[in-house]
Amino acid sequence: MDQTATGRWTLDKNPASSVVKHCHPNLKMFLAALSFAYFAKALSGSYMKSTITQLERRFDIPSYLIGIIDGSFEVGNLLVIAFVSYFGAKLHRPKIIAIGCVLMSLGTFLIAMPHFLIDRYKIKTAILSSVNSTNDLSPCQQSSPGSSRVDDTAFLLPSGGCEQESSVSMWIYVLLGNVLRGIGETPVQPLGISYIDDYAESENAALFIGCVQTIAIIGPVFGYLLGSLCAKIYVDIGFVDMETVTITPADARWVGAWWLGYLIAGAITLMSAVPFWFLPKSLPMPVDKHDSNCTPEQTRFIRDSPAMNHKIRQEEPANLHLMASEFLPTLKSLLGNPVYMIYLCVTIIQFNSLIGMVTYKPKYIEQHYGQSTSKANFLMGVINIPAVAFGMFSGGVIMKKYKLDIMGAAKFAFGTSLLGYFLSLLFFAMGCENYKVAGITVSYSGVEGLSYQERSLLSDCNSGCFCSRKDWDPVCGQNEITYVSPCLAGCTSSSGSGKNTVFDSCKCIAVANNQSGNLTATLGQCPHRGSCDKVFPYFLALSVLSSFIISLGGIPGFMLLVRCIKPELKSLALGIHTLATRTLAGIPAPIYFGAIIDTTCLKWGYKICGERGACRIYDTSAYRTVYLGLTLGLRTVSFFLCIWGFVVLKRHIKREKKTALTNGNAELESLRKEESSSIRCEQLILTPDCNPDQETHL
Numbered sequence: 001m002d003q004t005a006t007g008r009w010t011l012d013k014n015p016a017s018s019v020v021k022h023c024h025p026n027l028k029m030f031l032a033a034l035s036f037a038y039f040a041k042a043l044s045g046s047y048m049k050s051t052i053t054q055l056e057r058r059f060d061i062p063s064y065l066i067g068i069i070d071g072s073f074e075v076g077n078l079l080v081i082a083f084v085s086y087f088g089a090k091l092h093r094p095k096i097i098a099i100g101c102v103l104m105s106l107g108t109f110l111i112a113m114p115h116f117l118i119d120r121y122k123i124k125t126a127i128l129s130s131v132n133s134t135n136d137l138s139p140c141q142q143s144s145p146g147s148s149r150v151d152d153t154a155f156l157l158p159s160g161g162c163e164q165e166s167s168v169s170m171w172i173y174v175l176l177g178n179v180l181r182g183i184g185e186t187p188v189q190p191l192g193i194s195y196i197d198d199y200a201e202s203e204n205a206a207l208f209i210g211c212v213q214t215i216a217i218i219g220p221v222f223g224y225l226l227g228s229l230c231a232k233i234y235v236d237i238g239f240v241d242m243e244t245v246t247i248t249p250a251d252a253r254w255v256g257a258w259w260l261g262y263l264i265a266g267a268i269t270l271m272s273a274v275p276f277w278f279l280p281k282s283l284p285m286p287v288d289k290h291d292s293n294c295t296p297e298q299t300r301f302i303r304d305s306p307a308m309n310h311k312i313r314q315e316e317p318a319n320l321h322l323m324a325s326e327f328l329p330t331l332k333s334l335l336g337n338p339v340y341m342i343y344l345c346v347t348i349i350q351f352n353s354l355i356g357m358v359t360y361k362p363k364y365i366e367q368h369y370g371q372s373t374s375k376a377n378f379l380m381g382v383i384n385i386p387a388v389a390f391g392m393f394s395g396g397v398i399m400k401k402y403k404l405d406i407m408g409a410a411k412f413a414f415g416t417s418l419l420g421y422f423l424s425l426l427f428f429a430m431g432c433e434n435y436k437v438a439g440i441t442v443s444y445s446g447v448e449g450l451s452y453q454e455r456s457l458l459s460d461c462n463s464g465c466f467c468s469r470k471d472w473d474p475v476c477g478q479n480e481i482t483y484v485s486p487c488l489a490g491c492t493s494s495s496g497s498g499k500n501t502v503f504d505s506c507k508c509i510a511v512a513n514n515q516s517g518n519l520t521a522t523l524g525q526c527p528h529r530g531s532c533d534k535v536f537p538y539f540l541a542l543s544v545l546s547s548f549i550i551s552l553g554g555i556p557g558f559m560l561l562v563r564c565i566k567p568e569l570k571s572l573a574l575g576i577h578t579l580a581t582r583t584l585a586g587i588p589a590p591i592y593f594g595a596i597i598d599t600t601c602l603k604w605g606y607k608i609c610g611e612r613g614a615c616r617i618y619d620t621s622a623y624r625t626v627y628l629g630l631t632l633g634l635r636t637v638s639f640f641l642c643i644w645g646f647v648v649l650k651r652h653i654k655r656e657k658k659t660a661l662t663n664g665n666a667e668l669e670s671l672r673k674e675e676s677s678s679i680r681c682e683q684l685i686l687t688p689d690c691n692p693d694q695e696t697h698l
Helices: 025-050 051-060 061-089 095-117 161-166 171-185 188-199 202-232 258-272 294-304 307-313 320-335 338-369 373-401 406-429 507-514 528-553 552-563 567-586 586-599 620-685
Strands: 476-477 492-497 503-508 521-523 600-608 612-618
Touching: 025 061, 025 202, 025 258, 025 338, 025 373, 025 552, 051 258, 051 338, 051 600, 061 171, 061 338, 061 586, 095 188, 095 258, 161 373, 171 338, 171 476, 188 202, 188 567, 202 373, 294 612, 320 338, 320 503, 320 567, 338 373, 338 528, 338 552, 338 567, 338 586, 338 620, 373 406, 373 528, 373 552, 373 567, 406 528, 406 552, 492 567, 492 620, 503 507, 503 552, 528 552, 552 567, 567 586, 586 620, 612 620
Parallel strands: none
Antiparallel strands: 476 521, 492 503, 503 521, 600 612
């Protein structure tokens, strides 16, 4: 199709013309700008997901509180999305998107601010005082006859320090920054997608949207890779002597340079706002969007149709009072569409499953398979996310190639989701056993399978030591059992300094091995078992396959949403869809997923003043059960709604066909009358000003 100077679109006689040739130059620029904006917002959003473990440890907070911080992004959307989607569609959409990108960048910078306001990260460890010292240090401080056997408050700071520590909650800045990021992200999707669908030919709209969504998926790839890189760098790099840091990235207390990635993501998001300032409010409308072989009479009829009137009205000056008065009736009309409402319910449930699963998947890989935060983020970025991107792009290509209608798109999306669901059930068989931690998962004699009531960090082998049960300073014994601290391992001396410290004469290790002599322990938790390492590659392969299959139905499902509603309700429908999924899935899912995961914690860390902080080790089997069970359980519920949705969709299609047939007959009759009147006028040369109303007088 080529556009003439008069604004008409003519049929391109060259069948080999590319899709891009039919695209207006400004639409090409908008596609590029929107793709970059999607990339930027996806990068910062995925980077937030990758830093969940880092934020949890840095601010010493449990998973449910991290869920609240993560869900605050959706709160920002909730505040403005309905109004932005409705009023924004009638105003200058590119400039509104530009303003949103600026707000997103400011929110991202605000998230990084706590790093520059709080003190350096401090780690409670038994070897800090021995760094750069050649003197031996005894972890087992002998208890005096009149003292308590276990002193859980011995490590607390003076009261003044406690008051200062407890009065400042710097994670509030992270929460507020995420809210601002959510407000800024609001106009990007509903206004951007509706702009493309308005000014692109209908047969190419799905492909264009698929390309934008695919490029958006590249954002999480770089987001997780950035998270992997920053997780390797110590949080206070440049401000501390790294020789004094006695933990490694594999340690449960390690915190990477989480703040650095937010500065980079904020700068990229700010750059994405620039192109939108130079784009026009509207573009020439391809009037043959609904029929590529329109005659001049048909073109005139389409231009005068209600759908075209909606698009032409967008170029008229905005009347805010009129738009406000039409809002409630328009919303009522949208919510009265049964297909749209069922689609909304299905996506809300599936988004609960998806958001909860994605939010805690890196943490699941860390805790269940013993991988570091950096490696978990790296694997998410280079293996899992590309599979999703390829699946979404393939779904758009399949929909265009086979020209799937509404029912075809619905069946395709349902089939891929169901197949991915059955594959995901295999994750239950890919489990690992718990770490062997003395007093938590195994007894001090090495017997596995302790019940909760039987767990105790105290034993006869450490009875002579003045140990705290709140410490988490793990050491790995020669018997491949982890001990919570050198003191609780009964170690009476140490040698070396810093990361090379070795603890000697550990009584509890001797008890477990039924041996005597100098048994030692080294810093850090014992690595996972070899059997678990063998299962992990199969987990990754299945994760890639299931993610690809599920994402195949992403674009067909999204186009089902766009095509099942009236053109004039498109922007509002996309906005309400985003509002509902963010409110009922994006906000609660990370919170209740995190709260349920917290119930599987076996050993909590504690803050300086004795308050409970972040979890140090989880019950692996329980974690797998609640994480996978909740994810797949929600998807099971959504499938029952899908069956009902197919019944309603069939009725909707039949009703639309009947209405179209009736309207078509009426339109043909009107055209016949008009042609008949024109012929009569031509025959009556003496009456040049003839019109249909004059027929009876002639």
